[in-house]
Amino acid sequence: MTDRAADTPAEPAGQRASRPRVVVIGAGFGGLSTVQSLHGAPVDITLVDQRNHHLFQPLLYQVATAGLSPADIAAPIRAITRHDRNVEVLLGEATGIDVARRLVSVLDTAVRTVPYDILVVATGARHSYFGHEEWARFAPGLKTVEDATLIRRRILLAVERAETETDAEEYRRLLTFVVGGAGPTGVEMAGAISELVRGIAASDFRRVSPKSARIVLVEAGPRPLAAFPPDLAAYAGRALQNLGVEIRLGTAVTGIDAGGVQLGTERIEARTVIWAAGVQASKAAEWLGAAHDRAGRVKVTDHLTLPDHPEIYVIGDTALALDTNGRPVPDLAPAAKEAGQYVGRSIRAGLRGRAAKPFRYRHYGDLATIGRNRAIIEFGRLHIRGFLAWVLWGIAHIFFLIGFRNRVVVMVDWLWSYVWFRGNARLITNVERHDQDEPGQDGIGLAENAE
Amino acid sequence: MTDRAADTPAEPAGQRASRPRVVVIGAGFGGLSTVQSLHGAPVDITLVDQRNHHLFQPLLYQVATAGLSPADIAAPIRAITRHDRNVEVLLGEATGIDVARRLVSVLDTAVRTVPYDILVVATGARHSYFGHEEWARFAPGLKTVEDATLIRRRILLAVERAETETDAEEYRRLLTFVVGGAGPTGVEMAGAISELVRGIAASDFRRVSPKSARIVLVEAGPRPLAAFPPDLAAYAGRALQNLGVEIRLGTAVTGIDAGGVQLGTERIEARTVIWAAGVQASKAAEWLGAAHDRAGRVKVTDHLTLPDHPEIYVIGDTALALDTNGRPVPDLAPAAKEAGQYVGRSIRAGLRGRAAKPFRYRHYGDLATIGRNRAIIEFGRLHIRGFLAWVLWGIAHIFFLIGFRNRVVVMVDWLWSYVWFRGNARLITNVERHDQDEPGQDGIGLAENAE
Structure with missing residues (x-):
């Protein structure tokens, strides 16, 4: 293995000029x-x-x-x-x-x-923030691994800070989570945040009360999950409310800052805001x-x-x-x-010198999950909702995960979470102290980049 | 769940003055x-x-x-x-x-x-860098999650860069990995880097040759694993060499910079250096x-x-x-x-008003692993080495992992890795472009903080 005959880079492959x-x-x-x-x-x-x-x-x-x-x-x-x-x-x-x-x-x-x-x-x-790029630092979106771990860190740190907070107003602000946009991502985030925060507040924290957690899902349109059939969307809305999520429909976000969200003349005080409204x-x-x-x-x-x-x-x-x-x-x-x-x-x-036929999109269906035991599935005219839909959703996602190992690990994780109702990956990492740029995090700040 | 009667923080617990x-x-x-x-x-x-x-x-x-x-x-x-x-x-x-x-x-x-x-x-x-704190940015140590993901990112990015590198000198520098210190951490890192880099070079890369990878373990003392009995340490040294690790004993690191390591008058050109020498x-x-x-x-x-x-x-x-x-x-x-x-x-x-007996340390043993199928174990006079030691090492570590779920997931991961010889968590995250502070990473730089 210490033989270093191949000490120079190999020739670039694929130099055969005839191949496109x-x-x-x-x-x-x-x-x-x-x-x-x-x-x-x-x-x-x-x-x-x-x-x-x-x-x-x-x-x-x-x-x-x-x-x-x-x-x-x-x-x-x-x-x-x-x-x-x-x-x-x-x-x-x-x-x-x-x-x-x-x-x-x-x-x-x-x-x-x-x-x-x-x-x-x-x-x-x-x-997309619809031209309000200044909202980005207060309300991260969810597209990359770094986005996800940043949001995870903000949620967990907010609960940590609430645990030692003695000011009642700031305590409520720390335990208020606003999600902008009630598409599939916003709905899934709102449901999962509600379960995570209430779950760990009940089991792991001494002073934070599960009842203090407030999760608000704000949607400019007239209903959640606009891409889904109305009956499924309505079911999802009810399921979210059962999870303790407040849904504000027909309400546009007009401002976001370090302390909360502006909805026209109304203000929601919140330390954690997640953006799922625009693409x-x-x-x-x-x-x-x-x-x-x-x-x-x-x-x-x-x-x-x-x-x-x-x-x-x-x-x-x-x-x-x-x-x-x-x-x-x-x-x-x-x-x-x-x-x-x-x-x-x-x-x-x-x-082969032939012309391809035009692309014909075949719609197989669409699905979204609400918390850890409800989902909706649209298979054309077939609408499935509730626990059965959630099981099908889980199977579909494990099936489509790339790589066998991930499938097994995710299945073990999910079964374990399901039985014990725990967030298994509750790590706060990449916390930077005295990060002045971080909204609302004066002592323990948050780096913007993390896995 | 939307009841927010407990809208204020609970009283701090543990106010009973009688309890220490x-x-x-x-x-x-x-x-x-x-x-x-x-x-x-x-x-x-x-x-x-x-x-x-x-x-x-x-x-x-x-x-x-x-x-x-x-x-x-x-x-x-x-x-x-x-x-x-x-x-x-x-x-x-x-x-x-x-x-x-x-x-x-x-x-x-x-x-x-x-x-x-x-x-x-x-x-x-x-x-500890023995007073050379300026080495820290070139040669991270391994104590936190962030340290580990930083090192992971540097190793993986070095191989990525080697894949497109046309300059033979820089190609070798990118594929040279120096570990300072041959204690358990240094030995385990050197063995694992050798297996990781040669493994992915063989399977996943087109131009990087496994034979081009050079892993150098530098130790100031006369032998690796000074805390272990000489027979086990000698075995570990041989096992490392079989994995393609060069071991330089009696050699002190005198300088580290963005392009390599100085060993007195000798220089090893390397883009990736890991520090495991001092505490x-x-x-x-x-x-x-x-x-x-x-x-x-x-x-x-x-x-x-x-x-x-x-x-x-x-x-x-x-x-x-x-x-x-x-x-x-x-x-x-x-x-x-x-x-x-x-x-x-x-x-x-x-x-109970009693005095405790003095602390008596009971030494049960010590163990270290070399790559994915060799380990050494010292149980007092009983010395175990090789594959059996590696199996015992794996069982001991899974047993002591905190939390049942982690045990199952780690076991699945290890079995899978063992069968297929893959690094399952090969993610490069938190890469920042044009990070001028990063040694030797001019285009794609690396953030210092990441999971």
């Missing part, structure tokens, strides 16, 4: 399924991501509420694509696309340019100079390509694709996977 | 076993720690080398002490002790003073104005108390206690636990 170069930006559900559907195809793929891991985003709220560890829902991209010998993984941030010269700029230790014959843009979305697509439209909607999603053809560039596919949350009824394909993980699989088939067809 | 107030600083092995051995005793205990979690430090190197997740080896202090109704947990940093007035200063959101009748100082130790006790001696050794360990009586203060116990890595042969009690987790249990018995004896 496919560059995929983003290793989320869309990018990864594109790569997997090109397994064994005579192309040289470069998969670019700024992270070394694929993240199973639908379960990220469980990391934010201490139910799971980051490694339970993330897997190294290199490990996932290990057996795809036509794939190279490049860890770096895409910073631009030169459409005319067919080059992607990637920043790692330096800016490098990666040439492509076929480009797949699957760069996803971030949360903004990545900068792909800007890079491509492409037409896009208000959320920045690139308008694509029915082949998921740019109108003038059949060699550029845009998929997933960063694309505005239409289904056969002319409605936008939803921003869901299964939809991104379908699009990725379509792109794989389309590229294979092109290699 | 015991303050325990530090929830490591020593502090926690003190608290647990006082279960049900008629005392009011305040357990102070700057972390919300107890850390199973003997397995921290597995987090640093991506074998386990932080939550696998950490458990919330409040959860551990949940059923000890005479215990209050205070999250905050002890910053001083007023011995005359019997007060501990604790910083959380503000500085508060906590009065005690009996004080137990179990504040542990940090790594410095906490500031307890300074707070207490107590006599201490060079490493800052407080000299205690055979009752583990300060000579003039029978109400102040000092235990664990922050104390210099002597065994019945006049030799220092080693800085091991079981020794700290024994001391904590002794303190519990001693306090109980005092409550």
